[in-house]
Amino acid sequence: MGMTVTEKILAAHAGKNSVSPGDLINVKLDLVLGNDITAPIAIKEFRLIGIDRIFDKNKIVIVLDHFAPNKDIDSAEQCRMVRQFAHKQDLTNYFEVGRMGIEHALLPEQGLVLPGDAIIGADSHTCTYGALGAFSTGVGSTDLAAAMATGEAWIKVPSSIKFSFRGHLNPWVTGKDLILYTIGQIGVDGALYQAMEFTGEAISSLSVDSRLSMCNMAIEAGGKSGIIAPDNKTLDYVEGRSSRTFNVYQSDDDAQYAAVYEWDVANIEPQVAFPHLPSNTRGISEVGDVVIDQVVIGSCTNGRLEDLRIAAQVLKDHEVDRRIRCIIIPATQDIYRQAMKEGLIEIFIDAKAAVSTPTCGPCLGGHMGVLARGERALATTNRNFIGRMGHPESEVYLSGPAVAAASAIAGKITSPEEL
Numbered sequence: 001m002g003m004t005v006t007e008k009i010l011a012a013h014a015g016k017n018s019v020s021p022g023d024l025i026n027v028k029l030d031l032v033l034g035n036d037i038t039a040p041i042a043i044k045e046f047r048l049i050g051i052d053r054i055f056d057k058n059k060i061v062i063v064l065d066h067f068a069p070n071k072d073i074d075s076a077e078q079c080r081m082v083r084q085f086a087h088k089q090d091l092t093n094y095f096e097v098g099r100m101g102i103e104h105a106l107l108p109e110q111g112l113v114l115p116g117d118a119i120i121g122a123d124s125h126t127c128t129y130g131a132l133g134a135f136s137t138g139v140g141s142t143d144l145a146a147a148m149a150t151g152e153a154w155i156k157v158p159s160s161i162k163f164s165f166r167g168h169l170n171p172w173v174t175g176k177d178l179i180l181y182t183i184g185q186i187g188v189d190g191a192l193y194q195a196m197e198f199t200g201e202a203i204s205s206l207s208v209d210s211r212l213s214m215c216n217m218a219i220e221a222g223g224k225s226g227i228i229a230p231d232n233k234t235l236d237y238v239e240g241r242s243s244r245t246f247n248v249y250q251s252d253d254d255a256q257y258a259a260v261y262e263w264d265v266a267n268i269e270p271q272v273a274f275p276h277l278p279s280n281t282r283g284i285s286e287v288g289d290v291v292i293d294q295v296v297i298g299s300c301t302n303g304r305l306e307d308l309r310i311a312a313q314v315l316k317d318h319e320v321d322r323r324i325r326c327i328i329i330p331a332t333q334d335i336y337r338q339a340m341k342e343g344l345i346e347i348f349i350d351a352k353a354a355v356s357t358p359t360c361g362p363c364l365g366g367h368m369g370v371l372a373r374g375e376r377a378l379a380t381t382n383r384n385f386i387g388r389m390g391h392p393e394s395e396v397y398l399s400g401p402a403v404a405a406a407s408a409i410a411g412k413i414t415s416p417e418e419l
Contacts, residue, residue, distance in 0.1 A: 001256060003251070004195065004252075006157075007019050008251075013028050014027050014028075023157040025154075026155075027152060028151060029153055032144065033121030033122065033126060035065055035066055035123055036063075036067055039141075040078050041141035042141040043081060045142050045146075046149060054149065057092055060093070061094075062082055062093070063095045064082065064096060064097060065100055065101070065360050066364065067367065071367035102329075102331040102332065105331035105335070108132060109241075111238065112242070114132065114242055115134060115238065116133060120137055120138070120143065125138065128212055128226075130218065130225050131214065131228050132230065133249065135227065158193055158194050158195045160194060161259045161260070161261070162259075163200075163263075164263070165178060165200040165263055165265050166263070168266065170265070172415070173265065174306075174400050175211055176399070179214045180278065183278050184273070185263075187279050190222060197251065197257075199228070199229065208237040209304040213304070214226065217278065217382050221278075221279075235248075268283075270403050271400070272397055272413060275384055285415075290376070291412045293376050297311050297326070298329025298362075299329070299382065300331065301382045303332075307380065308335065308339050308344050308401075311404065312342075314416050320352045324411055327354050328355050329362075330356075332358055353408065362389055363389070364389075369389070371390030376395045378408075379398060380404050381396075381398065406419055
């Protein structure tokens with residue numbers, strides 16, 4: 001019997017010829033990730049193990065991105081602990097403010113994740129890297145501590161679900177819309193502890209940026225991971241970013257799936273997720289009259305260069321409605337620099353948007369855009385749970401960058417086609 005791309009990667013990293021869903025395996029890891037929220041707990045647990053050194057200073061990545069630049073004294077103390085650990089362990093891939101970016105945009109950009117890798121990170125959106133054909137999944141801080149010590153992780157092999165998207169995308173539809181549509185169809189637990197494998201001609205047509213956005217939100221359907229088998233776009237993306245060797249895996253024709261879904265993207269319009277679940281989705285034509293107070297364009301889901309280009313295309317020669325604020329956050333320093341070179345930042349400022357240094361910030365209600373009681377935000381982020389972006393009586397709606405930018409101009413949730 002054949003194997004899925006996920007099963008092949010896990011078998012290779014477990015030193016086995018084959019694995020099946022439900023198998024319990026020990027996996028040798030290519031990369032271990034922590035951030036300023038999860039790493040401090042892991043560091044405390046690491047010290048309790050009683051060893052002095054990490055397993056490999058080149059395979060552990062720590063990024064200060066959630067509450068950095070420090071929003072208060074507590075976050076400053078968190079970052080100080082991480083900083084001291086990183087320097088003591090001489091980490092090759094420690095990213096300080098000024099060098100960092102939002103972790104799930106930064107690692108692919110820096111060539112730290114490659115096809116065929118096995119990666120864990122103490123952040124649920126570590127599943128992002130499946131867009132490059134890697135197995136990547138989020139874990140808890142204690143698992144991060146053990147991985148920092150051993151370079152291994154204990155994993156139950158997930159079953160896989162295939163999502164096949166055929167046809168040609170409608171205007172303004174991106175990977176964000178496809179994943180919101182998917183979550184709306186199957187629910188927030190529709191892929192619980194399963195690998196979500198995205199395929200079909202519509203997926204092949206997506207840019208790598210859009211694929212990263214799509215795999216980023218696999219966790220919002222309960223997925224253990226999201227993955228897109230590598231193609232020429234993937235190989236072009238990783239070329240020159242790393243000198244490390246990698247392996248390309250594809251699913252066998254006779255691979256077994258727990259379920260298969262097939263959709264024609266001609267029937268999918270830009271999507272909006274209403275409070276308070278990512279699965280509460282509607283097509284833009286079904287949204288109605290929803291007035292908003294804030295727009296956020298950024299995050300590990302939609303702060304990449306393609307997202308900023310789309311937002312600038314919509315915002316050019318327009319201004320943000322005077323009643324609301326629009327916050328735009330380039331996901332990394334390199335993205336910020338390129339956006340300046342292309343004149344995107346000038347478009348944003350001319351439109352009266354605020355542009356921030358790279359940070360997760362408002363996505364988790366951290367800083368740089370926290371909501372007050374009764375306020376509504378439309379965001380290109382990944383979660384809209386109660387209180388996610390601030391006060392528990394605020395509301396968060398989710399969309400792609402085109403709808404977000406158009407809504408900033410209109411002051412209510414709006415399609416770019418309506419401007």
